[in-house]
Amino acid sequence: MRVNVEVNGEQRTEDNVWEGESLLSLLRDRLGLPGAKNACEQGECGSCTVYLDGVPVCACLVAAGQAEGRSVRTVEGLADGDALHPVQQAFVEAGAVQCGFCTPGLLVATHDLLSRVSHPSDGEIREALAGNLCRCTGYEHILDAVRLAATRGGGRRDQEWRSPDRAGRPGAGAPRDTGDPECER
């Protein structure tokens, strides 16, 4: 089947997509966007997190066909050309990146949190990132990175980008309606 999807602001069309193919496969294997990682392919780790119409989802659990006519934003779409997004820069400066496998998902989840709650508490940060597993860092540096990004207005720049139904959503860590109960996002 053919899939038409806007990815990071660019309209993309891909033919011969298999009905069972995931959005993650479409992004990584067909569209040349390897930022979202495939660590578990079961909705458990959050490393494949991308925005779908402004809502973070596990791309491994979304069928590529479900993205037809919709908008996807990946970790690659957070940066402004060569300039890192403040959230990305904070992760680098706080030493929150080791092997980096979890990092793209954490960046999207942090970006999502800070665009809803500009100065989250530690509890709100932990809850918002609970669906993102990291095997390397012990999480302390990740928490430092989120705090640092918050002090720099890490979510402010993209507020206008958010879909209207998400823009006013109250509270951090509220259950995410991804339409897929298996997804930890």
Ligand code: FES
């Ligand atoms: S690859 Fe682990 S949640 Fe998708």
Ligand code: FES
């Ligand atoms: S930095 Fe290696 S899994 Fe998080």
